[in-house]
Amino acid sequence: MNEEAQDMRIRNKRATREAIGAAALRLAIEQGSPLVRVYDIASEAGVSPRTYNNYFSSREEAICAFQSDRARKMGQALLARPADEPLAEAVVAAVVEHATPEPDRVGLRMIMSTPELEGEALKAFAMAEEPLSAAIAERIGVDPARDTFPDVMAAAVAGAVRVAGRHWLNGDGRESFADVARRTLTHLLPAITRAAP
Amino acid sequence: MNEEAQDMRIRNKRATREAIGAAALRLAIEQGSPLVRVYDIASEAGVSPRTYNNYFSSREEAICAFQSDRARKMGQALLARPADEPLAEAVVAAVVEHATPEPDRVGLRMIMSTPELEGEALKAFAMAEEPLSAAIAERIGVDPARDTFPDVMAAAVAGAVRVAGRHWLNGDGRESFADVARRTLTHLLPAITRAAP
DNA sequence: CCCACAGATTGCGTGCCACGCATATAGTGC
DNA sequence: GCACTATATGCGTGGCACGCAATCTGTGGG
Structure with a gap:
C-alpha cells in the first residue's frame, strides 16, 4: 500500500x-x-x-494559488487532447475546458486591480506556457530547444487568454468568458495553423 | 523658468x-x-x-528597473515609427531598436534564473503591452476597448520578445539577440499581417 | 538680500513577515 | 509494538515596507 x-x-x-x-x-x-x-x-x-x-x-x-492551478490545468488539457485533432482546434478546446466553470468575477477583478498581485498573476499564466509549449512541440513534431515556434505560440496563447480575462471583466457581462477567449484566440489562428498544414 | x-x-x-x-x-x-x-x-x-x-x-x-524602462521604450518606439510603415515591419523595427545595445547576458541570466525576480520581469514585459497595443490600435484604426486584436497582438509580441531572450540565453552565443527576436516575431507575422491588408 | 514655499531626503519607530531550528505529532512499514 | 519519515507547530531572529515628522535644498517673490 x-x-x-x-x-x-x-x-x-x-x-x-x-x-x-x-x-x-x-x-x-x-x-x-x-x-x-x-x-x-x-x-x-x-x-x-x-x-x-x-x-x-x-x-x-x-491568494493567486487558484489561478496558478487553473493555468497548470490548461496546459495539461492540451496534452490530453486527441493527437489527430488539428492544433488550432485542440488549443481552443483546451482553453474552453479550462474556462469551465466560469471564473469568479469579483476575485478576478480584485486580482487584476491590485498591483501587488499583478506579478503573481502573470507568473500563474506563465506557468501554463511550458506544458503548452511541450504539447505543441509534440503535436507538430519539432524540438522546442531548436525551434522557437512552440514557445512563441505558447506565450501568445497564454497572453490571449489573459487579455480575454481583462476584456471579459470590462465587458457588459453578457458574453461568457469562453466566448471572449474564442475571439482572442481567433486572432492568433493564422499564426498557429500556418505551421500545421 | x-x-x-x-x-x-x-x-x-x-x-x-x-x-x-x-x-x-x-x-x-x-x-x-x-x-x-x-x-x-x-x-x-x-x-x-x-x-x-x-x-x-x-x-x-x-533590480528589474532596467528591464522595466527597456520595455517601456520598446512600446514607445513603435509609436514613433512612421505611420505609413506596414504594421509587421514597424513592430520588428521597434523591437530591434529596443534590442540595442545588446542586453547584458549575465544580468539577464541572473534574473531569469531567480524565481523571486520572475514575477517582476514578467511585469516589466507586461508594461510594454499597453503602449504596444495603443500603437497598433492607432495604426490600424480600431478601438482597443471594442476590438481585442491590438491587446492580443501586443501580448503576443511581448511574449515573443521574452521567449527570444530565453532562447538567446540558452543558445551558443553566436547569434545576436536581434536576430533571435526576428525569428520569434516571424512566427507571429501571419497573424499580424492578416489585419492590415 | 532675506523670506516663504515646495519638493526631496533622511531618521526613527512600528508592525509584519519569511525562514531556520528544534520539537511534537501522526501515519506507515516491518 | 517499534523505528522511521513526513508533516505541523512554537519560538526566535533578521529584514523590510511604510507612516510621520524634521531637515535640507533649490526656486521665485518682495
Whole structure:
C-alpha cells in the first residue's frame, strides 16, 4: 500500500494547500488584499501561521494559488487532447475546458486591480506556457530547444487568454468568458495553423 | 523658468532612480539576488535606505528597473515609427531598436534564473503591452476597448520578445539577440499581417 | 538680500513577515 | 509494538515596507 499511502499524503497536502489558498482568496476579496494578515489566513484555514508558509512564501502566492492551478490545468488539457485533432482546434478546446466553470468575477477583478498581485498573476499564466509549449512541440513534431515556434505560440496563447480575462471583466457581462477567449484566440489562428498544414 | 526647474527636478529624480536601479542590479549580479541587502543598495547608490524605498517598494522592483524602462521604450518606439510603415515591419523595427545595445547576458541570466525576480520581469514585459497595443490600435484604426486584436497582438509580441531572450540565453552565443527576436516575431507575422491588408 | 514655499531626503519607530531550528505529532512499514 | 519519515507547530531572529515628522535644498517673490 505504499503508493496509496503516498497518494493519501499527496491528497492531504493538496487539500490543505487548497484550503489555505481558498481562505486567502476569500479574505482578500472581503477585506482587500493589503489588509489581509497572514495570521488571519492561517486561522481561516485552520492551520498555524508557520504551517501557512510551509506552503506559500508570500501572501500574493497564496491568494493567486487558484489561478496558478487553473493555468497548470490548461496546459495539461492540451496534452490530453486527441493527437489527430488539428492544433488550432485542440488549443481552443483546451482553453474552453479550462474556462469551465466560469471564473469568479469579483476575485478576478480584485486580482487584476491590485498591483501587488499583478506579478503573481502573470507568473500563474506563465506557468501554463511550458506544458503548452511541450504539447505543441509534440503535436507538430519539432524540438522546442531548436525551434522557437512552440514557445512563441505558447506565450501568445497564454497572453490571449489573459487579455480575454481583462476584456471579459470590462465587458457588459453578457458574453461568457469562453466566448471572449474564442475571439482572442481567433486572432492568433493564422499564426498557429500556418505551421500545421 | 518654472518649466525648466521642473524638468531639472524630473531629471534628478530619474537620475537617482537609475542610480539605485543600477546599483541594485550590479550587487544582485555580484552577490546573488537573495543576499543583497537594502542597506547595501542604498549605500552603493549614495542615498539613504529610506530614500531607496521612496523609489522602489521591493528589492525585486529595483533590480528589474532596467528591464522595466527597456520595455517601456520598446512600446514607445513603435509609436514613433512612421505611420505609413506596414504594421509587421514597424513592430520588428521597434523591437530591434529596443534590442540595442545588446542586453547584458549575465544580468539577464541572473534574473531569469531567480524565481523571486520572475514575477517582476514578467511585469516589466507586461508594461510594454499597453503602449504596444495603443500603437497598433492607432495604426490600424480600431478601438482597443471594442476590438481585442491590438491587446492580443501586443501580448503576443511581448511574449515573443521574452521567449527570444530565453532562447538567446540558452543558445551558443553566436547569434545576436536581434536576430533571435526576428525569428520569434516571424512566427507571429501571419497573424499580424492578416489585419492590415 | 532675506523670506516663504515646495519638493526631496533622511531618521526613527512600528508592525509584519519569511525562514531556520528544534520539537511534537501522526501515519506507515516491518 | 517499534523505528522511521513526513508533516505541523512554537519560538526566535533578521529584514523590510511604510507612516510621520524634521531637515535640507533649490526656486521665485518682495
